[in-house]
Amino acid sequence: MENLVYIALFAPFVGSMFAALFGMSPKQTFVGIIASSLLFISFAASAVLAFHVYTTGTAIHVTMMEWISAGDLMIPFGFLVDQVSVTMMTVVTLVSTVVHIYSIGYMDHDKSFNRFFSYLSAFVFSMMILVMSDNFAGLFIGWEGVGVCSWLLIGFWYHKEDVAREKNPSISPSWAANEAFIVNRIAGLGMLIGIFIIYWNVGSLQYDVVFADLPNLSSSVLNAAALALFIGAMGKSAQFPLHTWLTDAMEGPTPVSALIHAATMVTAGVFLIIRANPIFSMTPEVSFFIAALGTFVAFFAASMALVNRDLKRIIAFSTLSQLGYMFAAAGLGAYWIALFHLAAHAFFKALLFLGAGNVMHAMDDELDIFKMGGLKKAMNWTYIYMGVASLALAGIPIFAGFFSKDAIIETAFNEGTYVLWAILVLTAGMTAFYSFRQVFLTFHGAKRYKDEIHPHEMYKFVLIAMAPLAILAVIAGFFMGGFQTFVTKLLPNYEMSHHTHELIVVLTAVVLVFAVGGIWLAYKKYANGLKRDEKLENSFLYKLLANQYYIPQFYEEFITKPYAMISEKMWKDIDMKIVDATVDGIAKFLYKSGDKARAMQTGNLSNYLNWMAVGGVLLLIVAAISAMLA
């Protein structure tokens, strides 16, 4: 079994290194095939491990070697395969395998095909380190590793130039990549502080040691650690106010958006909360804050998705919103439900993004859904896939999202946090609306795209590769019970109270009314083509939403620009004019005084005698004063 752990972990690494060998040469299809095969091997190993953990119920713990030790600190490279990590491993490698195969088709015409696979596999490797590590420092390796891969992949088309924000809200791929990296660094500092707090209070960073020692810690320490770790989670999972990078990250190739910015990396924050659940279980205030912020983000992101016209950005907002749901569940203590929604969401959201990729491929990279329409005929399979994914996202019964999202909403009710419950229900309606607004505007009605575009369906092997995700988006929900028994061996079980149980039919019905209502509204408005409503589009609220509440502009005006300005001032006004000028001033003073004093050297003996007399007098005065003082 130990070998399987290493195979699951290192197969993507081998794939990445192999692809890197060809990184600077022209496209080689076999690079994609080998990278995908290695991913599949990693998936197979993860699946076997999952089965092993499922049947035996025991975790596998391996320690590869020592990493950093100094003072009393000892950090090993250790990997833990238990119920939680094996779930993540399986989901990550499954979605990654599909996305790798998909990319062989999608990146077909890209001259940097090989380089793309190198980065993509490197990302999976980092993600595996993140989920498999047995200590917080190892988690941080993966945390930063996925950050770098995300930076490389968002900025994959680095040669594009910067444009004005009005033309493209993300400015340029390289700009968006840097934004993502820097925002994640801000959160990374929070995470590091959390690690420091844990180390100085526990003396170790190993999960098992830390969790065993928690009862000995004071509540202020626990709160500080929980909050610091959550700040780390907020960055990776793009929670408000660190959310702007996620929509800008859509500048990356679409498979990247599907894998990194929907299914896996952005859920790392949720994973951290689930992994460290013993800490968060003991800090109810922080946990409630997490739930409240999650609920807010769910609504906040969904509101921006309502009016957006960019195919990928709508899905990105919906990802943000669903991450909010996951944090709401985790914050309320329903860790296993959060994990289940994480897995289900990974499947249907990746499917949705890949479908969007097909549409982009067909539409010559057009992203504006107002300029699409009527694609149903040309792209039947994509239509079905995106339809299925949207039904799952909207939470329509039998689809995966119904089970997972409904459970989160019920949890909010069960905990008696009715405000959160109401917001989550409302958001469910909004989710259904924007998802189907997108589907109808893209696939239904008359065509609105230019005549020179001839939409065509994606390659067949790509469509086949997407099938597993589609199947899982439909059936994943049926495994909810089994999943619960599996992961609650490790995670605290969360059951609905008797009272909630009685009301379950009513509660489900309420959510369904909102979901179906949302779809119905979208159908009425958009299924028969786009009727622009100028008045609505010019209203304040619409503009506010379309401009993301002006938050990116706010950041630019109040953070980015002042930072650059202050830096400039510090350099020119402080460093040059004060600090350095003082040093030069001292030097100049010495130089000048020497220059002036030189005038004494006249060569005239009587002058020298005069000076000697002055010196003698001065010495006498000094002697007199010192005699008086003594």
Added chain:
Amino acid sequence: MDNILSILVFFPAIAGLLGFVVDKESARAYGITVAAIEFLLSLWLWFSFDTANAGMQFVEMIPLIPSFGISYYIGVDGISLFIILMATLMTLIGMVGMSTTKNIKNMIITLLFLEMTMVGVFVALDAIIFYLFWELSLVPMLYIIGAWGGPLRIYASVKFFLYTFTGSLIMLVGMLFMAYIYHNTTGIWSFAITDWYALVLPVNYQLWLFVAFFFGFAIKVPMFPFHTWLPYAHGQAPTIGSVILAAVLLKMGTYGFVRFSLPMFPDASVMMITPIAVLAIIMIIYTAMVAYAQKDIKQVIAYSSVSHMGIIMLGIFAMNAEGISGSIFQMLSHGIVSGALFMLVGVIYDRRHTKLMSEFGGLASVMPKYAVIFGIMLMASVGLPLTIGFVGEFLVLLGFYQVSPIMTILAGTSIIIGAIYMLAVYKKSFFGPVTNEANKTLKDLDAKETWSLVPLVLIVIWLGIYPKPVLEPIDNSVKAMLVFMDKKAITQEAKDMIRVSKSTEGGI
């Protein structure tokens, strides 16, 4: 080879003297050969070094002026061992990658003399010997900047010389005073650092002496507000000068704090934690912001050096093994990474004769190999885990957290603002379309450049994944030093602050 340290010190100097008779055409090959032998010798030193022994090894002692207790006294421990290795390595790599052709023979001889002084500083165990090498190191660097530098080279080199020299003189006064007290207390003259260690000083003496030494070291580091000579020196120095300056010469200052200030004045050091930490935090944040404002890539790296030296300073005053070991590791990491970054800037300067970012853009598509290596060094510079840059920075911040959480958070912003200026450099130079015609035909790294940079890349990754071979000997010596400081400290505050590792409590 009992005299390995003497050989390490004087071999480059003797070879440098012999260099005068070497033919001009073969001067480069000669220099590289000497530097390679010197590097192999230092590797040999490492392999025969007993990592379990935390004390001084390979000690040599020859009395020079017995009546004043001045002797040729040298030795090496875990703290200095790797700085010596880095000095010999960076000299070798710098020579291999050097593109200077003007007066190449003089350059080679100068570098070999410089190498002697660098190794000398880090092996010296006698204050006078230390001071001699410390000051002698200024001369070759003065010559390198002044003879091979840019348009402002005379101003820059004189500023460099006078500024650091002023600080050193104050340090010299401190040394003489220290010897005087030693004589007053024990009745014998001694300049041996190990003798000075044994002397327990009253707190007010410690403070005055700390301040005297501080000026010598702080200007060398350079600490804010004594840092302004550095951007000029880097801006004007040729690539090889910047590489050696950033990689090794700056470390003399931080090494001085570890070798002299901490063990000699433990109480004063503890009392000085807050002022030093404040200066270090200003260094970290302020110079990182100044770096962001720069237009010239080399200036960005120069200011970023100051910022990273701030992290090192902070770690030294963490007063626990995590912080101090991390700090010494960070000295090595900064040496390798900033050395490599200066070499990388040199590569583009050789091609375009400009270092202004506005002249570039889109280099990644023209020079992909160059972009990859620059990218790796960038990531090491911003402290990405599994690169050499993370280990030191992480340990320093972790260590200092115990002293002050608030100050650690402030210092920790270095991981954010460090990323801001480095990513800005990368975006402006490497990303975007190739707009400048002159950049369209640039050649990627040639064999010479690749051979000098790839070893550094390998070290960056190797020590990022497996720092143990280096970190363990450092940590052993640091733990022993902390035990010593704890025993020696006279005030209760100092005893409380100095944190002896559990694994060494009661031991050694």
